[in-house]
Amino acid sequence: xxxxxxxxxxxxxxxxxxxxxxxxxxxxxxxxxxxxxxxxxxxxxxxxxxxxxxxxxxxxxxxxxxxxxxxxxxxxxxx
Amino acid sequence: xxxxxxxxxxxxxxxxxxxxxxxxxxxxxxxxxxxxxxxxxxxxxxxxxxxxxxxxxxxxxxxxxxxxxxxxxxxxxxxxxxxxxxxxxxxxxxxxxxxxxxxxxxxxxxxxxxxxxxxxxxxxxxxxxxxxxxxxxxxxxxxxxxxxxxxxxxxxxxxxxxxxxxxxxxxxxxxxxxxxxxxxxxxxxxxxxxxxxxxxxxxxxxxxxxxxxxxxxxxxxxxxxxxx
Numbered sequence: 001x002x003x004x005x006x007x008x009x010x011x012x013x014x015x016x017x018x019x020x021x022x023x024x025x026x027x028x029x030x031x032x033x034x035x036x037x038x039x040x041x042x043x044x045x046x047x048x049x050x051x052x053x054x055x056x057x058x059x060x061x062x063x064x065x066x067x068x069x070x071x072x073x074x075x076x077x078x079x
Numbered sequence: 080x081x082x083x084x085x086x087x088x089x090x091x092x093x094x095x096x097x098x099x100x101x102x103x104x105x106x107x108x109x110x111x112x113x114x115x116x117x118x119x120x121x122x123x124x125x126x127x128x129x130x131x132x133x134x135x136x137x138x139x140x141x142x143x144x145x146x147x148x149x150x151x152x153x154x155x156x157x158x159x160x161x162x163x164x165x166x167x168x169x170x171x172x173x174x175x176x177x178x179x180x181x182x183x184x185x186x187x188x189x190x191x192x193x194x195x196x197x198x199x200x201x202x203x204x205x206x207x208x209x210x211x212x213x214x215x216x217x218x219x220x221x222x223x224x225x226x227x228x229x230x231x232x233x234x235x236x237x238x239x240x241x242x243x244x245x246x247x248x249x250x251x252x253x254x255x256x257x258x259x260x261x262x263x264x265x266x267x268x269x270x271x272x273x274x275x276x277x278x279x280x281x282x283x284x285x286x287x288x289x290x291x292x293x294x295x296x297x298x299x300x301x302x303x304x305x306x307x
Binding site for chain 2: 002003004005007010011014015035036038039041042043045046047049050051052053054055056057059060061062063066067069070071073074075077
């Protein structure tokens with residue numbers, strides 16, 4: 001398997017959607033190829049970085065003027 | 080006056096949105112919904128104050144500027160006020176408001192001035208004629224727990240996500256941040272589930288490269304400043 005062939009299967013591999021014989025081929029390639037290992041490591045790290053920083057953010061307090069503007073807009077609109 | 084009851088936990092809310100702020104003044108969802116249905120002024124204010132922060136956080140993830148995110152929050156809340164009769168009892172209010180905010184943000188992105196799409200090809204893997212990697216392969220150092228919590232890290236991550244083309248960025252936010260499933264994203268964007276999977280995969284591949292380039296750039300800046 002070449003790196004190009006591995007990347008054609010990568011999405012399904014990472015989703016657990018590959019049949020076992022192909023999983024074996026992919027994993028054998030990853031074990032032997034520093035570039036693919038590094039790429040896949042970066043892919044996973046990037047996914048985790050997004051989840052663990054942005055998702056963990058404390059919600060901001062909406063500015064008081066905005067709160068008042070929203071309530072005022074509601075009062076002005078017909079029900 | 081509405082009854083004050085205990086605050087719901089993140090687990091009981093079962094939504095990607097963090098639990099409401101100001102839990103000390105939390106009123107039960109049922110009482111709050113009754114108040115909204117009765118056009119009670121205080122209930123409107125309670126809704127804005129208790130859920131506004133979480134909704135604004137969602138809006139900020141989609142919008143590239145703070146004014147735009149505030150407009151999205153306003154549109155979402157006014158839409159929730161108007162549509163409260165459509166709220167299905169038994170669902171979580173947080174889930175419903177989250178969906179309304181996501182819809183408002185997507186509408187805003189569709190209406191917004193079209194931005195020139197960033198070239199994505201150079202952020203995807205490329206190969207030589209033998210099928211081996213050609214060009215730099217991304218490599219990312221794990222980020223320490225301490226750094227993950229820093230504002231600067233969050234700003235950096237946001238800036239990297241903002242370098243993605245809009246179509247990929249939207250799918251990444253919906254799947255990896257808002258935690259919607261593939262089918263929900265496909266329905267929201269009116270595309271196939273396969274298109275969602277491919278866009279998400281391309282977005283993550285591109286982001287791996289962007290993070291890696293940025294990390295290397297910042298290491299060389301630090302090294303240069305140490306030498307100077």
